[in-house]
Amino acid sequence: MNKIKILHCADLHLGAELSSLGSKAGQRREEMLMTFDGIVSICRKENVELLLIAGDFFESTGPDSVVVRSVKKALSEIPETAVAIAPGNHDYVSLDSPYADQDWPENVHIFQSGFDCFELPGKGVRVWGAGFTGTYVTEPLLGESGAPEDDLLNICVLHGDLVAENQSSNYNPVTPSRIRFSGMDYLALGHIHMRTEILHSGKTAYAYCGCPEGRGFDELGEKGVYIGTVMKDRAELAFRPVCRRKNLEVRVDIGGVSANNEAAAVVLHTLQQQFGETYADNLYKIILEGALDVSYSPDCTGVAARLENELYYVKIKDETHLQADLGALSRETSLKGIFVRRMLEKINAASGEPQKEQCRRALDIGLKAFDSEVKRNEN
Known part of the structure; x- marks a missing residue:
């Protein structure tokens, strides 16, 4: 049976100003970067095969170059872990965004626009995703036609807004019916900073993992990531706290x-x-x-x-x-x-x-x- 160990994170907002914290803002910015380093360390120590970053990785399309270099270096140190990034509404793909750079490590795949996939050699896994190309995405990015019906695992990473049927959103509306018919074994979502439990629509498991670090008093409590194993029609994932402060x-x-x-x-x-x-x-x-x-x-x-x-x-x-x-x-x-x-x-x-x-x-x-x-x- 095909299976893969994944880590699902989202909404790191690296480079955020955090001006409301006054003199503590600079330290907290660095701590948020250190939290990402900690996520990478988990991938290395626990043999995570696929790291999913579901959007708003950076606070903006033009983050500080020091932050970008730090991120690239960290990801280069886990060459055995495939990394899939789905840009979100804060860090959407643009000509001058870091996602246009050509020097990302070879293990990193960035979804640049429409719904697409790539295969992990020797793993029996397809990784699907799409990227924001502007602040607003009103049409669903999750494809209408489901994944091929074969023996491969299908895992998707998206930044989007979970909505009811026929409800609209400016941030990639994702409906339960689209999830149900997607053919995905797991859908890793970002955009909502509060985590959900592992949910199901049909045979597809999906979840928001929330943000790894709260940036204000509208993001209270323990923050972290989901980590575990995905198999055909089954996801055994557990929440892992990673925040340095609450x-x-x-x-x-x-x-x-x-x-x-x-x-x-x-x-x-x-x-x-x-x-x-x-x-x-x-x-x-x-x-x-x-x-x-x-x-x-x-x-x-x-x-x-x-x-x-x-x-x-x-x-x-x-x-x-x-x-x-x-x-x-x-x-x-x-x-x-x-x-x-x-x-x-x-x-x-x-x-x-x-x-x-x-x-x-x-x-x-x-x-x-x-x-x-x-x-x-x-x-």
């Missing part, structure tokens, strides 16, 4: 504290308890919550400053609320009393929990304004 969003109850240093201490203790010895290595978005006395409102910049020497990167958001007797306040004849009464009426009349929470937040901000406690906090 982006994490953590809610911390600081109820009862009365100063920034106390708030920072509670945050640090919470992270130590939740993430153990490696807590300091991650990038955190900390959301402060809990009831506070009117005498203290967290200064997000100040709390972050107290944590900067303890954590690799931290961003603070204040969602605390005042510890106040709203019933008593609503009975006051003052402007504050009128405001509280009106807001409580809005909360009671709100149609759902999200709307109620929005009104509660507006009430809290209003009370802080009455007590001159509103600060310019980081969001």
Whole structure:
């Protein structure tokens, strides 16, 4: 029975500016490149026969030449591993893109445009794919006619957007029916940065592996690749974490504290308890919550400053609320009393929990304004 060991990765976005990280941006750019080096190392150490890179390998069509040279050198060091790259919407094929270079290692195949395939000599495997040639691809790249019905394994790598039947997309729409009739044994997808489980449409297994490194707080948690064996009508693949750091969003109850240093201490203790010895290595978005006395409102910049020497990167958001007797306040004849009464009426009349929470937040901000406690906090 034909079988092949593969590693499926996507959306590395090498060369991304990461400007939101400030002074940490340069280090994180290099770490993302080091993560790719780690993927190559896995291929070498674990005898991966086929490395699939499903688009947005680079952040743009014109990445820094140092990044490109580093990538080419790394791939040249795994000559026994075939590498198939399907350019995506960020790093689409163009005359001046690195994909037009003639000095890629011999083991690397880059799909330049329409749906096509090549065979791996002696492996009994066809590798299919296609490349973006612009930012937008509205017509499906996955071929309508299925792969030949023979003994060869058929593996496909594509950057694309999984959509429902008859749904459109600007990023290579891929429908379950096209997957079902493709004749592929495995379809390696890129574009969506959150991984899926190994899915099936007919006899074809397919998946998004997600990105190997999160670039922001919209890409939370463990990131990695899929690795394993593909056989006829069967894919035995497992998720492998490879990220050097995780982006994490953590809610911390600081109820009862009365100063920034106390708030920072509670945050640090919470992270130590939740993430153990490696807590300091991650990038955190900390959301402060809990009831506070009117005498203290967290200064997000100040709390972050107290944590900067303890954590690799931290961003603070204040969602605390005042510890106040709203019933008593609503009975006051003052402007504050009128405001509280009106807001409580809005909360009671709100149609759902999200709307109620929005009104509660507006009430809290209003009370802080009455007590001159509103600060310019980081969001």
